[in-house]
Amino acid sequence: DIVMTQSPDSLAVSLGERATINCKSSQSVLYSSNKKNYLAWYQQKPGQPPKLLIYWASIRESGVPDRFSGSGSGTDFTLTISSLQAEDVAVYHCQQYYSGPYTFGQGTKVEIK
């Protein structure tokens, strides 16, 4: 199985400041034939299910604010919230869909400082 490891486990950021979450896979999730990274990010607000934010490592789902961006390739990925808003308080999960079983990171909790 591909193991997904996120860092940090939690972070506190001031409103309007940048939040950066890292996700590392135990093997590459870059498919050589199409040059796509099989990596998604989800946002899970308290008491709610996860919601898809980003797929193909950097493509925002429709309706997701552009302050959310994804980057990285191969085994190392980053989710950045450029200017943290109060409504962004949540747990963020990365997920690889390169090969089954499809696995998730342990989650990173983002709070307001």
Next chain:
Amino acid sequence: QVQLQESGPGLVKPSQTLSLTCTVSGGSINNGDHYWSWIRQHPVKGLEWIGYIYYSGSTSYNPSLKSRTTITIDTSKNQFSLKVDSMTAADTAVYYCARRHTNHNFFDPWGQGTLVTVSS
């Protein structure tokens, strides 16, 4: 838009079988565009993909649960279901149903989830 809703018991005794159903509204489960998935979230361990099913009945399971898990589909009711045998305390989790993307294995939308506790 498509919505999913889980239903089933919140408490299961050790060694018993868990049975959950996901009802899909706002779209047909039968149109062949998507696979229909189960995912669980342990209190500490995080999210774990359980498996998914296609309208034809074709399935794929997480090997870690495959021997104890069955996913079925009832297109006439626009529902799909999960059974997990021989439940233990380690199976205590929030169970979600979710729609797999048309061509790739990420998931959206998800149901609200249902907490299943295994306890005597």
